Amino acid sequence: MRIGVDVGGTFTDITLSTENGLVTAKTPTTEDQTVGVVRGIEKVCDAEGVEASEVEGTVHATTVGVNALLEGEGARTAVVTTEGFGDVPEIRRQTRDELYDLCAERAPPVVPSERRFEVDERATVDGTERRVDEEEIRDLPLDGIESVAVCYLHSYAHPENEEETARVLRDEFDGHVSVSSDVLAEFREYERASTTAIDAYVTPVVSGYLRRLNERLGEIGVPEPRVMSSNGGVKSPERVAETAVDTVMSGPAGGVVGASTYGDRVVSFDMGGTSTDVGLVRDGVERTTGTVVEGAHIGVPSVDVTTVGAGGGSIARTDDGGALRVGPDSAGSEPGPACYGRGGERPTVTDADVLLGYVRDGKGLGDEITVDADAAREALSALDGFDDVTEAALGVRRVADEKTARAVRSVTVERGYDPSEFVLVGFGGAGPGHAASVAGSLGIERVVVPRPAGVLSAYGILCADEKAEASRTLTEGEGVEEVLRKLEDEARDGVGEGCLVRRYADIRYTGQGTELTVRVGRPFDTDEAREAFEEEHATRYGYTMEEEVRVVSVRAEAVVERTPPATGGNNGGAEVDVRDAVFSEGVYETAFYDGVPEGTVETPAVVEYGEATAVVPPGWNARVEGGDLYMEAEG
Template sequence: MTGPNDSPRPRYRLGVDVGGTFTDIVLTHAEDGTVYTGKVPSDAARPASAVVDGVAGSLARHGVAPEDVEHFAHGQTFALNTVLQRAGARTGLLVTSGFPDLLEIGRLRLRDPIDFFAAPQRPLVERADVREVGERLRADGTVERPLDEAGLLAAADSLVADGVQALAVSFVHAHAYPEHERRAVGLLRAANPGLVVAGAAELWPEEKEYERTTVAVLAAHVAAQLAGYLGELSTRLRALGLRCPLYITKSNGGVMSLDTGTTEILRAAVETLLSGPAAGVAGAVRLARAAGVDRLITMDMGGTSVDTALVEGDIPYSTDSALGDFPLIIPSVEVSSIGAGGGSVARLDASGVLKVGPRSAGAVPGPAAYGRGGTEPTLTDAYVVCGYLDPEDFAGGAVTLDTAAAHASLRPLAETLGLTVEQAAAATIDVATAMMHAQLVPLLARRGIDATGSRLVAYGGAGPVHAALLARSLNIRHVLVPWSPGTLCAFGALATDLRQDLVTSVGETTATLDDARLERGWKDLSEQALAWYARQSSALYGPPRLRRWADVQLLGQSFTLPVVLPDDWPPTAGSLRTLFADAYRVAYGVDATGSELDVRNLRVTLTAPADLPLPAAVGAGSARPPRAHTVHESGERRRALRRRRADLPTDTVVHGPVVISAPDTTVYVPTGATARADSLGNLLIDVEAKEGS
């Protein structure tokens, strides 16, 4: 407590992003926006250790007492990596009798319909770990066959005896009539108190049976390990002295409290699968808006891939995402993985064509230039050979680049192709650019976006190196490199809102749909959302706002359009008809006025805005003189410069070719482009500006 003559204690906020290679830390002053960043190596075996070590080091380095931290939020790839590596709990699945092949049949879609040798997708639950349960509710909710409770418990005992560590339950029509499934989940939890039991309808009551079941399986597979990680993290942060609320970022671009119960930890297991990438998009959008940009393409390039989102005003969301082999229908930020990352290996295919990726050298041994035992040529090695990185000032001096090793790794490739090492490196970079271009153009086309009107926002360790090259290939003139691109996902964890998405199934046409049912459905969801909000630590967030919307399609069609009900519109079938006709006209250019509609789902989204100041304005740099450098561009050796980002005063304009180094990334500005430092610490690159302009 402060006395009458005491100054109030400073308040700080911590954002953390746990990646595969590094754990990023952002410490920001809650009042003036001053930001401090840091990185520590991630610990795959004990990810909480890296977080705690990074937080403790950051607080000590900047003289901040743990009790002065008022907010902690973090994103992670722990759950995602667990799923992709299938490293979670061995999961058993209990289904309605007659549906044991539910996961194997899936949607009967082939990933590549013209590949006669395509291997089928392997479910997360082995066929031997599926058990049928005697029960059946009809589509109208009437009981065809009562739940066989003894058979249910016997099936679970059989699975546990076989070594299953978690259970998922998914019964037919439980999204609309959950009585049997709810009873089954209760019985299983009572009989197996130490076992994770996930009910599909309890987690996400949407009608799509395969996708709904996948949600339960993913939750069961990940929940125990995630709960252990979050529990250890919470305990150790409290022991460190943090007394503030603790949050984790979600796939939908929001955050939720770490203090959760059984059901919410199960939801967290699937709601945080895209935690890190979603936080990065949120951070990029916030900083871009501050710079006056609302149409952007995000480019988060790390060691393995490039994650991108197409933003026109608001953060894009999807209810039809894919997570490796698995569909994800819980709303999430629409992020697509394209192209290659800095660690992607360059190779020749069977036809002698140069390819980059998808295999990556990873963190260990990593690119040859890192000196950790890697010998294969990677995109990073190509950057080194072409001079796009500063070997004397890379990663703030934490990593010494071995240029000789980079040359040696590319020499066999160059000899096979009949090129010099420099030409082979330039070709590797060109191929990576072409791959990103080829995968990004269809995404733009599907959204009807003209890339020339957007700005490319580059972050991640490798994004600012490659951004200008990709922008030129897409005819994008302007690139924005944020003030700390290597830690933007950690900043995004602080910039995200509290957010909760809820759904209920309808499955009725507007000819028979009662307005009272619409009103009741949205009212029930709103009450659930507000109850969730009441369980969160929300003091640092603004008041909650509820958005009502629905999945609607023309009668007889198979694909829905989202229809948002404005706050001042009545929740009636007439409102849905009017709003759907407008949405259908925009999407397809067809007038659907007067058509019969099929309302599949009602949804509610709750958001409470984060109260976070923008980063403080960056002061003038020291303006130390640049150093001489050489780059290889378009097959030519060119004289260039090397600068440190901290040495660029606000409004300084530099002309390419120039390599700008920073502790968390390197920015490459090619010939014919310029870069200007703005007052927020961003670098604004114009890829078409000419020298002297």
């Protein structure tokens, strides 16, 4: 038996994989996340009638790292850098999110200027010109500092000064030390400096949390957890304690990995209470080598996820011009949507779904919430510009669906892919209720709602492979094959023997400022690499060039593959009731399944899963196989 744990902002999701399938649970996320995790594990074990000590393994995705960034509660960090380059984290790049806003403000760097120390050392791409002075490092004013990031110019090519600095610091300094040549041995000073500073900022917090969690799990006999990484793989707590920056996006990564078990060409559609996360699976999970969180650049490989501020709790309003807006502000879990009866008065997407009849009046949501359709009606009636409250509810749902559809377009159409060639996998608390509507607007004809839809990120964590990666920017004259072989050995060390090794190269045309990452063979072949690059370039941008191509950086990934656990059978014999529900096409008699049926589903339909509700609108056929709901557009 293995357990997957995904800690979210509102709920902690738990999946227990057994011989009979999955046991799932949700428990409120606690201020000390370890408390909620242990409660959730005990809850699923009690439901299955087993002792927690019988669990053989645990895999965990945590929001501790990203929360530290968002809330400014990481370790008190200092940066040690080359003289003259202390302001690199402040200067960043020329690109701006608000191009025409002259007063736009950027989030401050995680390390302020008074804790960025410059030392007299220098290296170029050709070699070390000036060695670091050991005494200068010993004299750095580090009183009150908990963590240090070391990032010198061109250390990706010549790390000797960084290594010497780290040795001195670890002898003299009682705290964590992050070294850029270990964290991100790649060129581009800002990206490397930012990533290293963030690693130093979050690693003490994340490793401290994992120590506390391991102690609590030990008290109930559960083994030490493996940890989900942003790249869609898992790694040991020991490796996290060294470098935790690649756990910042671990939660969203789990959802995309879970969706990837439903096909080779998949759009993952994770709609929760506050936002919607969209990812792409194209012969493997699509990844990116750079992520931005609150204005801070993180340059480690991550599952490529696009997020928009539209979820079940997103608040609807009419703006000064009379246009209907949905999100990004959310009712959250407290007070929540008006229909929760907990003091919320502003209309939300969930209130619209209740009024349209997809969520029945009086339905219990956990032990504390009972759906109140009258409260939803009252909140929606406050929206201006509509003839009646039903029209308002349809408008709210339509705007929310279009907003999330734009996110799907951004990972398909805008990258040269035809959405109709993909299956949309809808999950999260609200995703199954909106998946078919969003798919229909994009020409996607197949939708899957997984049996564990409400906790798919926790299920995806159980599916994740063990992974270790290594990368380095090439210097003039270096042989690509030679560097790749060294990186392969480094990656293998992270997971042990019996692993599969994959190779990648970041390639661009001469004169271009950005690269595309493509898979390359062993041994490295220049012509094959160019062919793979140009195929990807043509897909993304619609053209290729006659220019020379340049391999800028290379990567190796060591993987120990894991077989996804079965999601289980089905509830079978679900009770069905027929009631009216409102769709954009009109009012329809709708089959409401209280539980998960098996076989062909009468449509239109609403299927109530344990942690989510799926909506099959008119014009779609549906069937259930093994608890998974498959929808296909008619015609």
